[in-house]
Amino acid sequence: MKFDLGIRVGHLLTMKEGKGEVQKDYFVGVEGNRIASIVPFKDELVSACKRFINAPDKIMIPGLINSHTHLGMSLFRGFEDDVTFHQWLFEFVFPVEAKLVDEEFVRVGSELSALECIRFGTTTVSDMYFFPEVTAGVLDRAGMRGLVGQHLADFIAPDEKKFGDQAVATRRERFLQFFEKYKSHPRIQPAIAPHAPYTCSDELIQMVTKISQECGIKVHMHVCETTGEVEESIQKFGKTPVKRLYDLGALHENLIAAHSVHLTDEEIELFKKTNTSVVYNPDANLKLSSGIAPVTRYRKMGIKVALGTDGAASNNDLSLFGAMDIGTKIQKLSNHDNTAMVALDALNMVTYEAAKVLGLQDRVGSIEVGKLADLVLLDTHHPHTQPLHSVLSQLVYAYQGLEVNTVICDGKILLENGHFKTLDPAVVQKDVDHMRIKIENAL
Amino acid sequence: MKFDLGIRVGHLLTMKEGKGEVQKDYFVGVEGNRIASIVPFKDELVSACKRFINAPDKIMIPGLINSHTHLGMSLFRGFEDDVTFHQWLFEFVFPVEAKLVDEEFVRVGSELSALECIRFGTTTVSDMYFFPEVTAGVLDRAGMRGLVGQHLADFIAPDEKKFGDQAVATRRERFLQFFEKYKSHPRIQPAIAPHAPYTCSDELIQMVTKISQECGIKVHMHVCETTGEVEESIQKFGKTPVKRLYDLGALHENLIAAHSVHLTDEEIELFKKTNTSVVYNPDANLKLSSGIAPVTRYRKMGIKVALGTDGAASNNDLSLFGAMDIGTKIQKLSNHDNTAMVALDALNMVTYEAAKVLGLQDRVGSIEVGKLADLVLLDTHHPHTQPLHSVLSQLVYAYQGLEVNTVICDGKILLENGHFKTLDPAVVQKDVDHMRIKIENAL
Numbered sequence: 015m016k017f018d019l020g021i022r023v024g025h026l027l028t029m030k031e032g033k034g035e036v037q038k039d040y041f042v043g044v045e046g047n048r049i050a051s052i053v054p055f056k057d058e059l060v061s062a063c064k065r066f067i068n069a070p071d072k073i074m075i076p077g078l079i080n081s082h083t084h085l086g087m088s089l090f091r092g093f094e095d096d097v098t099f100h101q102w103l104f105e106f107v108f109p110v111e112a113k114l115v116d117e118e119f120v121r122v123g124s125e126l127s128a129l130e131c132i133r134f135g136t137t138t139v140s141d142m143y144f145f146p147e148v149t150a151g152v153l154d155r156a157g158m159r160g161l162v163g164q165h166l167a168d169f170i171a172p173d174e175k176k177f178g179d180q181a182v183a184t185r186r187e188r189f190l191q192f193f194e195k196y197k198s199h200p201r202i203q204p205a206i207a208p209h210a211p212y213t214c215s216d217e218l219i220q221m222v223t224k225i226s227q228e229c230g231i232k233v234h235m236h237v238c239e240t241t242g243e244v245e246e247s248i249q250k251f252g253k254t255p256v257k258r259l260y261d262l263g264a265l266h267e268n269l270i271a272a273h274s275v276h277l278t279d280e281e282i283e284l285f286k287k288t289n290t291s292v293v294y295n296p297d298a299n300l301k302l303s304s305g306i307a308p309v310t311r312y313r314k315m316g317i318k319v320a321l322g323t324d325g326a327a328s329n330n331d332l333s334l335f336g337a338m339d340i341g342t343k344i345q346k347l348s349n350h351d352n353t354a355m356v357a358l359d360a361l362n363m364v365t366y367e368a369a370k371v372l373g374l375q376d377r378v379g380s381i382e383v384g385k386l387a388d389l390v391l392l393d394t395h396h397p398h399t400q401p402l403h404s405v406l407s408q409l410v411y412a413y414q415g416l417e418v419n420t421v422i423c424d425g426k427i428l429l430e431n432g433h434f435k436t437l438d439p440a441v442v443q444k445d446v447d448h449m450r451i452k453i454e455n456a457l
Numbered sequence: 458m459k460f461d462l463g464i465r466v467g468h469l470l471t472m473k474e475g476k477g478e479v480q481k482d483y484f485v486g487v488e489g490n491r492i493a494s495i496v497p498f499k500d501e502l503v504s505a506c507k508r509f510i511n512a513p514d515k516i517m518i519p520g521l522i523n524s525h526t527h528l529g530m531s532l533f534r535g536f537e538d539d540v541t542f543h544q545w546l547f548e549f550v551f552p553v554e555a556k557l558v559d560e561e562f563v564r565v566g567s568e569l570s571a572l573e574c575i576r577f578g579t580t581t582v583s584d585m586y587f588f589p590e591v592t593a594g595v596l597d598r599a600g601m602r603g604l605v606g607q608h609l610a611d612f613i614a615p616d617e618k619k620f621g622d623q624a625v626a627t628r629r630e631r632f633l634q635f636f637e638k639y640k641s642h643p644r645i646q647p648a649i650a651p652h653a654p655y656t657c658s659d660e661l662i663q664m665v666t667k668i669s670q671e672c673g674i675k676v677h678m679h680v681c682e683t684t685g686e687v688e689e690s691i692q693k694f695g696k697t698p699v700k701r702l703y704d705l706g707a708l709h710e711n712l713i714a715a716h717s718v719h720l721t722d723e724e725i726e727l728f729k730k731t732n733t734s735v736v737y738n739p740d741a742n743l744k745l746s747s748g749i750a751p752v753t754r755y756r757k758m759g760i761k762v763a764l765g766t767d768g769a770a771s772n773n774d775l776s777l778f779g780a781m782d783i784g785t786k787i788q789k790l791s792n793h794d795n796t797a798m799v800a801l802d803a804l805n806m807v808t809y810e811a812a813k814v815l816g817l818q819d820r821v822g823s824i825e826v827g828k829l830a831d832l833v834l835l836d837t838h839h840p841h842t843q844p845l846h847s848v849l850s851q852l853v854y855a856y857q858g859l860e861v862n863t864v865i866c867d868g869k870i871l872l873e874n875g876h877f878k879t880l881d882p883a884v885v886q887k888d889v890d891h892m893r894i895k896i897e898n899a900l
Contacts, residue, residue, distance in 0.1 A: 091843070092850030096799040130840035300786035301854070303795045330854035331841040340783050343743035352746045356539040396859070397573035398774040400534070400886065401893035407535030411744070411773035414857035416839070443843065450844035 017043035019425065020063030022055045023074040023391065025405050028381040032366040034358040036405045039070065044387040047200075047425035052383055067420065069391050073405055075361075076381050077137025077159075077388030077423055078334045079368035082234070082272040082293040082322025085127035085152070086120040086143040089449050090327035099240055099302040106457075107327065108169075111144075114456050115172040120145040121152060122445040127332060128156035129439055133432075134333045134415035135390040137423040140270065140293070140322070140372055142207035142234050144173040147192055150202045157428045157436045159388065161372055162196070163207030163234040164189050166222065168215050186221060193229050201424055203231070210236035211255035212243040216262055223264045232268050232373060238281070239273035240304050256281035265290050270371060272322060273298075274312070275305040282308075282315065291318040291371040294363065296341035298324035306348045309341075310355050320368035321360065333415035334364045342410055357410035391420040460486035462868065463506030465498045466517040466834065468848050471824040475809040477801040479848045482513065487830040490643075490868035495826055510863065512834050516848055518804075519824050520580025520602075520831030520866055521777045522811035525677070525715040525736040525765025528570035528595070529563040529586040532892050533770035542683055542745040549900075550770065551612075554587075557899050558615040563588040564595060565888040570775060571599035572882055576875075577776045577858035578833040580866040583713065583736070583765070583815055585650035585677050587616040590635055593645045600871045600879045602831065604815055605639070606650030606677040607632050609665065611658050629664060636672050644867055646674070648713075653679035654698035655686040659705055666707045675816060676707070680714035683747050687719050699724035708733050713814060715765060716741075717755070718748040725751075725758065734761040734814040737806065739784035741767035749791045752784075753798050763811035764803065776858035777807045785853055800853035834863040 026040040041059050043051035053059075060066050087107075094106040120143065131139060141149055142163040150162045165171055166185065174181040177188075189206060196204045208214045208222045214235075226233045238244055238255055247255045256277060259265050265288035272293040277285070285292070294309045309319045321341060323332045338360035345355035362368075369379025377386045394402055398412050421429035428436050469483040484502050486494035496502075503509050530550075537549040563586065574582060584592055585606040593605045608614055609628065617624040620631075632649060639647045651657045651665045657678075669676045681687055681698055690698045699720060702708050708731035715736040720728070728735070737752045752762045764784060766775045781803035788798035805811075812822025820829045837845055841855050864872035871879050 088840075089844060091841075091846065091855060093846040095847065095850040095854065096796055098795050102795070126840055126843060133840055297786065300790045301795070303789040303793055303797075306790070326841070326855075330850060331857075333841065333857070336779075336782070336857070339779070340786070343740065343783070344787070346746040347743045347749070350746055352541050352545070352744070353539055354746075395882075395886070397531075397569055397576055397882065397885075398534075398769070398776065398858075400569060401532060401889050401896075403534065403536040403893065403897065404538065407538040407773065411538065412534060412769075414774075414776070414779070414859060415841075416857060416859040439838075439840065442840075443838070446844050450846065453844075454846065 015064040016062040017045060017050060017064065019044040019065045020059060021067040021074065021389070022070055023072055024070045025073040026381065027073065027075045027405055028052065029076050029361060029365040030380045030382050032362045034361065034406050042074065042381065042389065044425050047386055049381060049383055049385050049387050052381065071394055072419060073392040073394060073409070074381070075390050075392065075409065076365045076379060077390055077421065078135045078364045079138040079320065079372065079379065080131065080136045080323055080332060080334055081140045081270065081320035081368050081371055082295055082324055083139055083141055083332060084143045084325035085139065085141050085149055086115070086123035087325035087327045088127040088130065089119065089123040089446065089453060091330050093327070093453060095330070099304065102302065110453070110456055111172060114453060115144055117145050117148050119449060120148045122442070122449050124149045124152040125437055125442045126446055127326065128152055128158060129434060129437055129442060130332045131158065132156065132421050132428045132434065133418060134335065135392070135418040135421055136332065136334055137388040137421065138372070138374065138378060140205070140234055144171050147195065150196055153202055154199070155436060157423050157426050159201040159378065159423060161203050161205045161232055161234065163205040164192060165207050165209060166218060167209040167213040168218060169213070186225065189225060193231070205232040205234050207234040210239070210243065211258060212246055219259065219262050219264050223262065226268050232270055234270045235272065237271035237274050238276045241276050244276050254278055254281055256284055260284045260288070273304070273307065275299055275307045282312065285317050286315050291320065293320045293322040293371065294341055295322045295324040296344055297337055298328040300340070300344065301328055306344050310345050310349055313359070318367055318371050319363055320371035321363035335409070335413045335415045338364060338410045357406040360410045361406060387422055387425040389422040390418060393417045393419045458507040459505040460488060460493060460507065462487040462508045463502055464510040464517065464832070464834070465513055466515055467513045468516040469824065470516065470518045470848055471495065472519050472804060472808040473823045473825050475805045477804065477849050485517065485824060485832065487868050490829055492824060492826055492828050492830050495824065514837055515862060516835040516837060517824070518833050518835065518852065519808045519822060520833055520864065521578045521807045522581040522763065522815065522822065523574065523579045523766055523775060523777055524583045524713065524763035524811050524814055525738055525767055526582055526584055526775060527586045527768030528582065528584050528592055529558070529566035529588070530768035530770045531570040531573065532562065532566040532889065532896060534773050536770070536896060542747065545745065553896070553899055554615060557896060558587055560588050560591050562892060563591045565885070565892050567592045567595040568880055568885045569889055570769065571595055571601060572877060572880055572885060573775045574601065575599065575864050575871045575877065576861060577778065578835070578861040578864055579775065579777055580831040580864065581815070581817065581821060583648070583677055587614050590638065593639055596645055597642070598879060600866050600869050602644040602821065602866060604646050604648040604675055604677065606648040607635060608650050608652060609661060610652040610656040611661060612656070629668065632668060636674070648675040648677050650677040653682070653686065654701060655689055662702065662705050662707050666705065669711050675711050675713055677713045678715065680717050681719045682716035684719050697721055697724055699727055703727045703731070716747070716750065718742055718750045725755065728760050729758050734763065736763045736765040736814065737784055738765045738767040739787055740780055741771040743783070743787065744771055749787050753788050753792055756802070761810055761814050762806055763814035764806035778852070778856045778858045781807060781853045800849040803853045804849060830865055830868040832865040833861060836860045836862045
């Protein structure tokens with residue numbers, strides 16, 4: 015047998031070189047965890063496969079990449095919606111997190127999120143939250159891929175409480191332990207995630223930058239999500255948040271700046287100059303009325319842009335299909351131009367371009383021989399997915415997420431015909447029920 | 458047996474009086490096509506039902522109402538996306554329609570759309586297209602409810618070609634025939650649908666208004682979708698489109714003004730004064746970069762607002778869940794206020810308030826004893842639908858449409874556990890395949 019897994023697919027969108035070419039009736043062969051063959055389908059190929067999936071009516075796309083999320087927060091989904099951003103963050107999220115978030119909370123939230131990601135065809139995430147080793151463990155068991163960022167801020171976070179007055183002093187040492195544990199993991203990559211300029215001192219930002227350089231890892235940070243934080247920075251530091259990061263040496267090619275909604279021309283130039291990347295989170299930015307990030311402009315200038323869902327507490331789902339749809343449509347609106355952002359742009363931001371943002375371009379982001387086998391099969395039989403004039407248009411403007419039929423990550427099947435193959439949803443549901451009651455009793 | 462159908466449901470959102478109360482573990486009993494009982498569930502109720510559906514984990518909501526769509530256009534889904542509005546309408550939609558649209562095209566498109574509506578929990582539509590008797594027939598066979606509007610404009614439409622030089626002269630007479638045929642139908646209501654002020658002469662608008670008064674029917678019209686048409690009206694008529702309609706006597710409580718994106722203060726006052734209703738189509742308005750309708754302001758002033766998906770050629774799906782999500786989020790953004798539009802507002806625009814817009818408030822729009830049995834059951838077991846802190850938040854911000862499990866309209870089951878019970882999707886798919894090739898060969 016030449017292939018461990020072979021798939022015949024009706025419509026293959028490889029996203030190779032970020033292009034939107036669609037091949038009809040193709041075969042993708044997998045050896046171990048790698049893509050070994052991409053050729054027009056022929057009957058003879060079936061016998062060369064240890065396992066063969068026949069999907070002549072389905073679409074295959076690369077495993078999707080969600081570049082900004084907080085997996086552990088899905089337990090807050092829909093709990094305190096429709097309030098102001100300030101109320102949401104300071105009166106709800108931070109206090110409830112301080113009270114409730116522990117390893118168990120992050121485990122259950124991350125498991126629920128991992129199931130949701132898999133259900134919606136997401137195989138790689140870039141996460142930022144407390145207890146990153148817990149999330150890393152969940153992603154490992156789920157069979158997913160991810161950058162897992164240790165959350166850091168000036169306040170003592172839930173995962174630092176137990177270190178008492180040594181919490182701040184031991185941050186570097188503790189992060190390096192986390193880094194050592196996961197640095198060689200085939201699917202999990204440690205990252206460091208200072209919350210945001212407005213919650214991080216100069217000292218903390220400098221420490222993070224140093225660690226990033228020493229370990230060669232990504233820094234994942236919220237940047238300029240709201241106008242309020244920009245104004246606050248100017249008042250407090252006499253400069254905009256991005257100028258402050260620049261002056262601290264914290265803008266560099268390993269910085270993943272989530273949101274980046276409100277940047278001045280000078281700040282955009284600094285992003286370009288330093289090769290800083292952006293993650294666009296349209297759902298959360300609208301829901302919290304933060305604004306519309308000028309990502310069309312960023313990309314024209316050569317700044318790399320990936321797409322994120324943000325956490326389920328501010329979206330309220332982790333479907334990149336929803337994010338592609340809303341994200342593309344509001345760019346058309348804000349640019350007063352239907353052609354400002356098109357379906358292919360959105361698909362790039364969750365595949366080829368996203369992989370570059372996360373530094374994973376040699377491994378994932380497109381279906382190419384030699385890359386890792388992260389593959390998603392989508393149904394086309396639903397009424398809203400017909401007629402199939404354009405695979406690109408359908409995926410961005412009509413698909414929702416639940417059309418995902420089968421998900422493969424690193425050559426392993428995580429979802430098959432809609433059934434989960436790694437985490438057990440019934441077991442997770444029991445824990446979610448328990449945590450739901452705990453949260454509802456906490457306020 | 459007291460009830461023809463009885464349903465035990467875990468979470469019942471009745472939308473009675475437009476309120477968002479959720480009852481837990483309730484029973485809804487149906488006699489014939491009407492809701493006969495809404496009480497807390499008790500075991501004894503099971504034996505009182507000829508047919509019983511046990512759904513203790515599901516959410517029940519009223520059948521959803523899509524107040525602006527073009528069912529026949531779903532065959533154009535994704536065919537010519539990402540171009541300007543003008544290109545889309547004048548270089549693509551109108552010419553291809555002129556070439557291809559016939560009774561067969563409208564039948565197949567409407568069947569595909571009816572399946573999609575049912576799949577996504579929509580039981581009532583307000584449609585505007587050519588060959589309305591074909592669409593009415595499809596809705597009838599599908600078991601759905603609908604206002605079916607005869608499209609009219611200054612140009613000779615595909616359904617008028619065969620009348621040659623009598624096309625314009627026979628319009629009134631032909632409409633009255635359509636009206637007579639459907640005026641007593643239990644689920645289909647004829648309406649008249651002049652395309653838009655910019656495509657309708659004063660004479661045509663006056664004829665339509667007269668017919669509306671004589672027959673007591675709704676007028677369904679695109680109004681102020683783009684800034685371009687407003688400017689054109691001022692140039693051509695010396696007044697804005699809405700002022701022109703007002704001067705022609707065409708603003709009244711039976712006018713359903715789809716879009717209404719660009720209205721001056723004076724025009725908004727005229728809508729209020731005349732009790733004109735609005736249909737908000739956020740997906741299409743963003744995708745065609747038309748703008749964001751100020752619906753929060755309309756509703757504060759007492760103008761009734763319903764939600765629509767528009768046609769699948771400009772959305773690209775008919776899911777009201779997607780429209781609620783995007784529609785609520787962009788109101789938060791455009792009002793710079795997270796609380797400007799909340800989940801309950803969106804739900805009202807597809808249920809209670811929508812029924813008022815369509816003049817169906819005595820029949821549908823809420824789950825109440827005496828109203829018609831249009832009921833939707835939604836699954837709650839998907840990862841993205843958990844935890845269920847808030848039914849309202851989940852429905853608007855997390856649900857997509859495919860979570861719909863069972864759909865009942867007029868007491869009849871149209872979808873059961875995701876399976877279609879009226880139209881046959883396999884038969885429709887064959888016709889869609891045939892039409893897809895015809896469209897792709899037409900350009």
